Amino acid sequence: MTNIEPTLGGTSVRDIVLGNREIVDRIITAIAPTNPEQHGTGDASQAADIRWAVEHSLQAAADSLTGRPNDDELLRASAVRRFEEGSSFSSVIAAYHRGVAVIWEQLRAHAGREDDATLAECARLLFVHLERITSALAADFERTWTVSRLGERDARFAIFTALTQGGDAEGEAHRSGRTLASRYGILVVRLRRAEDSSPGDVIARRETQRLRSAIDSVAGGEVLAVLGAAGGTALVPLRDGGDTIEDLRRALQAGFGRNCTGAWVEAGISEIADALHVAEELLEIALAIRGEGEVHTLDDLLLEYQSARPGPGRALLARRIDGVGDELLQTVDAYLASGGDRRSTAAALHVHPNTVDYRLGRVLTLTGMEATTPEGAAQLRAARVANRLERAAHERLDG
Missing domain, CATH: 1.10.490 (Globin-like)
Incomplete structure (x- = not known):
């Protein structure tokens, strides 16, 4: 112009x-x-x-x-x-x-x-x-x-910290104009990351956001969480009439498949700090004995949880299978996972059912625990949990 x-x-x-x-x-x-x-x-x-x-x-x-x-x-x-x-x-x-x-x-x-x-x-x-x-x-x-998001994040983190460390959560909520739920589900989750992923790259940030979105899709916007590329912890408010854990399982399975493993414990406000420790132990047990890909509750791992209590009892139980070779232990795991079905165990291991019988007999000779009886199966399951956790503890100390 x-x-x-x-x-x-x-x-x-x-x-x-x-x-x-x-x-x-x-x-x-x-x-x-x-x-x-x-x-x-x-x-x-x-x-x-x-x-x-x-x-x-x-x-x-x-x-x-x-x-x-x-x-x-x-x-x-x-x-x-x-x-x-x-x-x-x-x-x-x-x-x-x-x-x-x-x-x-x-x-x-x-x-x-x-x-x-x-x-x-x-x-x-x-x-x-x-x-x-x-x-x-x-x-x-x-x-x-x-600026608003940073303020929101800081307020949420202050409440999260107070709840998980036994602080004044009510006071923190009041200062930020929030209302606490009467009960929360504590979700501790671990993600198996791709080999080419590192904490600072785009893939890691995307995985973190996917995890947050999966949890929020079930629980709405009031989740209190500290999450990262490797997983994290989320406090999910519980509401009447919902089946939050099953919804979470479906959401995490859809988003991550077997790359996501978690533990879930429900608790009142005053119990969250202790419940978090339980959830962390459950996750450790799940990774040690169940592998990856599910969200576990205390009901799922009750026997394993009790067997995993640190102390001389766990160490003694773990030592009962120290002399058992990997092939025999693999057979025990498959047999217990099949519910005591020798033919299913044989099919899973690609061996003859008689081979399963022979291997379980060897386990009985070496440990005194008979997998084919209810008492022996329970003892072997507990011994496997204790042994894996003892090994993991020693590896952490050595590392």
Whole structure:
């Protein structure tokens, strides 16, 4: 555009945009539905702060259309205030687009047949204006959202820490304006990461977000969690009438398959710190004896949990199978997993059923525990748990 002050129908574009007070009212009417709570309706939509923002937006649009320097700071400050008051990004952007649409209709109404080139240039400049405003508001919204998110994260972490360490959780919740659930499910989860994944890369961040989304999909937005690429801990509020653990199992299975292993314990607020220790032990037991891919409860691992209590009893129980070779132990595991079915055990191991009988007989000779009797099977199961946990404990000390 070569003319600094372009005209349409003999009237300067600047006067078309700024010279008619009715355009302010039309814009206010147009933007009110985008966010009635913030913009108001009827007389409320004529509030001074709304009118002020629209008038300054018109001034900015007129500057863009006539090639004048444009200071967006006042408009951005107004938008930031809307964000801080709870307006969504989409509602603020929609309001600007509706306002520009009213300006465009005003310009088009004044244009004559000879003004096609000027009108086209006005359209281009309005698009440039919208692009600049949208980009600036997106950056401001991101900053506002980040500050809000950091505050939200800090508040959640303070409550999480208080609950898991026996602190003043009620006080932390009160300070952040939150309400605690009466009971929580404590989920401790471990993810098996891909070999090419590292804590700082995109894959790791994506896995963390997938884990958070899977948990939130079951429990809603009030989960208190510390999660990372390797897993973490989540406190899930329990509500009446729901089967949270089964829903979580399905969500984690769908999202991660056998790459996710977890433990779940339910507790009241005052019991969470102790319940967390139980959940951590259950996860350790599950990884040691059940392998990966499930979320376990205390009911699932009750015998194993009791057998795993640290102390001289566990060490003595573990030593009872120290002299048993890996092939025999593999046979014991398969036999116990099959519920004592020798043919299923043989099929799983790709051997003859008589071979299973022979190996179990060797175990009886070496340990004095007979897998084919209820008492012997229970003793062997407990010994396997104790042995694996003792080995894991020694490996941690050696490492």
